[in-house]
Amino acid sequence: MDQPVDPGWIEARLVGARPQAIAALLRYFRNLDLAEEAYQEACLRALKTWPKNGPPRDSAAWLIMVGRNAALDHARRQARLADLPDENAISDLENTEPDIVERLDAADYRDDILRLLFICCHPDLPATQQIALALRIVSGLPVARIAAAFLVGERAMEQRITRAKARIANADIPFETPGPVERANRFAVVAAMIYLVFNEGYTEADPASERAGFCAEGIRLARLMLRMFPGEPEMMGLLALMLLQHSRRLARIGKDGAPVLLDDQDRSLWNRPMIAEALVMIDKAILHRRPGPYQIQAAIAALHAQAEHPEDTDWAGIDRLYEALERHAPSPVVTLNRAVAISRLHGVQAALDMIEPLSEPLDGYFYFHGVRGAFLEKLNRNDDARDAFGRAIALASTPAEAAHIREQLDKLKQENRKFS
């Protein structure tokens, strides 16, 4: 067809093809900078030739091939000052494309993309740098946007990413095709990093902010992984978990920026299509009978999502799932969350008894003191509750968290006034 190609449309294709293209070019050049430069060059040529010739059927394959040729030509030119490459020869891919498409199908892409994400998770890199690197290299977000999200200058973020890349370059990038054990290991590491990306956005109060966009990016990365590895139940669980948490986006932060508790959220604001997709992903994961922490956390979130009103919540089911989570991934934080279910099932005193032993491991944890304060308040131990809320405020990591606890404190004061 002879319709003009919308530049925005080309942009979407370039973004969509980016992870596959960079990942394959990285395997080819074994150097991240070279791979990125080759991809950039291919994009420039795409912007020039696609409006004329129409976009190719397989954008990723086109970008890989053109990027590779351009980089090779560049290297050759530098080596012996050869002639410029024939632009038309590179643009005319009609005959060669099917070949490369076949060679690069599923199996190759899969491990390429897994590797690309895996190297962004180098254990020497702090979490924030892993996130920044993945967003820059895999998602292709401009440095300016990442910098804005982390509240640093563009220059500083640029340097941070450069340093992180240098660190990776010095490490041994595993280019051989991974065995099943190594692949499973990479998979777990990458899943954790994807969740980090999501959480970085989730902690942001303003849903319109740059950082809040990371949630959608985390979900996109999980979907990308599932397109490559469709039968991984933990990745299904992670996608479901993120969708469920993201479905409450508009309900979980109040107008003043303070978090709104699940019980107090306007459930009509929950995003139903996201919840529906998450429930499907959980159903699919269960068929594999290989439960894991992401699947269980998703199942817990799903029980909340399925309750039309807070009082419809299946607390017994949630308690059983937390029990399972304690077995799969024991942690005082899991027990703390389970205590909330226990308080609904067996009363607040039982829940308080359950969390007392956690006071040592969780002493520095904002949420522990917040939950404990809420329990004490319900038992009318207002002085103790006030102390607990005070600890929580001291430990709060965002102003919104602190404000939320202060609101609880104000309620306590009102109660006291009523009774005095």
Next chain:
Amino acid sequence: MLYTLLCYNDEAVTTAWTQEEDAAVMTRLDEIHRKWADNFQPMIRLMPTSAATTLRKKDGMVLDGPYAETKEQLLGFYVVDVDNLDTALEIARDLTEANPGGAYELRPVMIYYPNGAAVDDGPAS
């Protein structure tokens, strides 16, 4: 006669849309849906292929993902009631303006039960 318009597109591209881009496409499509409202019957947007499950009939294997591993994926479909292929093509061209990329496959419908519960009564004649 009834045609289905099967919507194929590269999912890597459509999932790269921002929420605003997605909303913009839906707004543009909405105009076309209204324009051809008299002809449209069910219209379905499918969840991403990651949500798909495939039952292989030869051995009963349950597989994750869509059946066909293609460059473009089936992302949704319309059922339209039109007099002829020309009109179906005209609708598809309008939809293409609103939502470029990929292809529409126009496939005439052979048997159609608007509501599966009516199967016992046989197809409407």
